[in-house]
Amino acid sequence: MKHIIIAFIGSLCPAVLINVDRRNLIWAGFSGLLGRLLYDHLVAIYPGSALVSVFLGTAVVAVYSEVMARVRKTPATIFSIPGIFPLVPGVDAYHTIQSITEQDYVEAAVFGINVVAKASLIALGVLVVSAVFRKIMLNKKQR
Amino acid sequence: MELKAVMRIAMDAGEILLSNGAETYRVEESIIKICNGFGYSCDAFVFPTGIFLTVRSPDDESESSVRRVKTRTLNLSKIDRINTFSRNMVTNPSSFEEATKELEGIRTSDYYPAWIRLLCSAVVAFAYAFLFGGNLNDGIVCLVIGAVVFLLNSQMVKSAYLPFLTFFIVGFACGFLSLLSQLVITDTHVYIIIIASVILYLPGVSLTNGVRDLLAGDLVSGLTRLGEAVLVVLAIGMGAGLAISISPTIRASAH
Numbered sequence: 001m002k003h004i005i006i007a008f009i010g011s012l013c014p015a016v017l018i019n020v021d022r023r024n025l026i027w028a029g030f031s032g033l034l035g036r037l038l039y040d041h042l043v044a045i046y047p048g049s050a051l052v053s054v055f056l057g058t059a060v061v062a063v064y065s066e067v068m069a070r071v072r073k074t075p076a077t078i079f080s081i082p083g084i085f086p087l088v089p090g091v092d093a094y095h096t097i098q099s100i101t102e103q104d105y106v107e108a109a110v111f112g113i114n115v116v117a118k119a120s121l122i123a124l125g126v127l128v129v130s131a132v133f134r135k136i137m138l139n140k141k142q143r
Numbered sequence: 144m145e146l147k148a149v150m151r152i153a154m155d156a157g158e159i160l161l162s163n164g165a166e167t168y169r170v171e172e173s174i175i176k177i178c179n180g181f182g183y184s185c186d187a188f189v190f191p192t193g194i195f196l197t198v199r200s201p202d203d204e205s206e207s208s209v210r211r212v213k214t215r216t217l218n219l220s221k222i223d224r225i226n227t228f229s230r231n232m233v234t235n236p237s238s239f240e241e242a243t244k245e246l247e248g249i250r251t252s253d254y255y256p257a258w259i260r261l262l263c264s265a266v267v268a269f270a271y272a273f274l275f276g277g278n279l280n281d282g283i284v285c286l287v288i289g290a291v292v293f294l295l296n297s298q299m300v301k302s303a304y305l306p307f308l309t310f311f312i313v314g315f316a317c318g319f320l321s322l323l324s325q326l327v328i329t330d331t332h333v334y335i336i337i338i339a340s341v342i343l344y345l346p347g348v349s350l351t352n353g354v355r356d357l358l359a360g361d362l363v364s365g366l367t368r369l370g371e372a373v374l375v376v377l378a379i380g381m382g383a384g385l386a387i388s389i390s391p392t393i394r395a396s397a398h
Contacts, residue, residue, distance in 0.1 A: 002273065003273075003274070006270045006271075006273050006274050007274065009266060009267075009270045010267065010270045010271055010274055013263040013264070013266050013267040013270070014263075014267060014343060015219075016255055016259060016260065016263040017260055017263055017264060017267075017343065018164075018217045018218065018219050018348070019217070019218040019219055019220045019221070019254050019255065020219050020220060021219075021220040021223055024223075036274075073227075074223045074226065075165070075169065075219075075222055075223060075226055077165075077166070077219065077222070077348075077351070077352070077355075078219050078222075078223060080351060081219070081347060081348050081351060084347055084351065085342070085347060086271075086274060088342060088345055088347065090271070090275060090338035090339075090341075090342055090345075091275055091334070091335075091338060093338070093376075093380070094334045094337055094338050094383075095334070096380075097380050097383055097384045097387065098334070098384075098387060100384060101384050101387050101388040119350065122350070122351075123350055123351065123353075123354040124354075126351050126354055126355065127354045127355070127357075127358050130355060130358065131358055134358075134359075
């Protein structure tokens with residue numbers, strides 16, 4: 001329960017800072033909540049599935065954003081940018097830098113690859129979903 | 144409406160979109176939508192740093208112009224409003240005066256009040272301290288550091304906008320203040336505090352927009368934005384890394 005509230009606040013407040021309109025703020029908060037909820041759930045059930053879970057979490061955020069974009073008639077980024085905040089691989093990024101300062105480059109590489117993989121998967125999750133949605137919308141227009 | 148007037152409106156709308164963090168394809172689509180709405184055809188070529196636009200009238204008269212976009216911030220409500228504006232231009236085109244007035248209104252619209260933004264950046268750091276598994280002490284330290292770094296960042300952005308230096312200093316400030324807090328309050332996790340206070344400045348937007356640009360076929364813009372994201376991460380990382388490496392004694396007491 002605590003994590004749900006934190007994830008909600010954790011994407012609502014960034015939404016305020018990038019100036020999301022007042023009537024969309026709550027919905028931007030739910031975006032991050034959904035993504036983080038799925039991620040936590042998957043990691044709890046399947047330990048060691050962090051990478052896949054990040055991808056699926058982002059995919060949920062992206063689907064939600066595209067749907068809400070149609071419902072609320074605004075760009076999808078208004079929901080997807082705050083939504084991916086709770087999924088950012090911050091801990092790994094810190095350990096990468098700390099290992100570099102300790103000159104433990106093997107450890108740094110391990111964490112660094114994790115960061116790059118997770119960031120790429122976040123990007124890929126958004127990419128796949130919005131590609132599918134754009135394709136569907138184009139098909140609709142052509143008919 | 145005249146060719147030049149349409150060009151002016153389309154260009155202004157595109158500039159507002161681009162300088163407030165819209166994806167490249169959205170800028171191009173909006174410019175094309177506005178021009179088509181007034182019955183002109185056009186070609187728009189948008190980079191993260193500028194716009195090229197040629198507008199053609201039905202009797203083959205044409206006009207070209209270039210607009211350089213230097214500042215890029217993030218203001219999603221402006222993107223939202225321009226989006227609505229360009230859609231309205233298709234359904235019921237307004238006069239030049241009305242359109243310029245509306246654009247000016249969007250351009251000068253403001254962020255949330257400073258104290259709300261300050262509160263939010265403090266609360267973000269507070270919330271992420273818990274999300275990364277910190278305790279209440281971590282959260283309280285983060286609350287303070289989040290507010291201090293926000294003030295520092297907004298001051299730097301206001302006085303002289305040197306993007307990568309700003310990110311470097313933000314990273315350093317987060318790292319240094321976190322390590323410093325170890326001296327005052329024990330029972331905190333230094334790595335959680337650093338991550339939680341720095342998370343707001345990570346380039347999530349450049350990353351997602353870069354990918355969206357690549358997807359839409361705007362290869363140059365996409366790679367440029369991804370490159371920007373990598374540079375920002377490096378700048379923050381180097382700043383935080385410097386703070387960590389110059390305080391070995393503080394770090395030793397932290398573990």
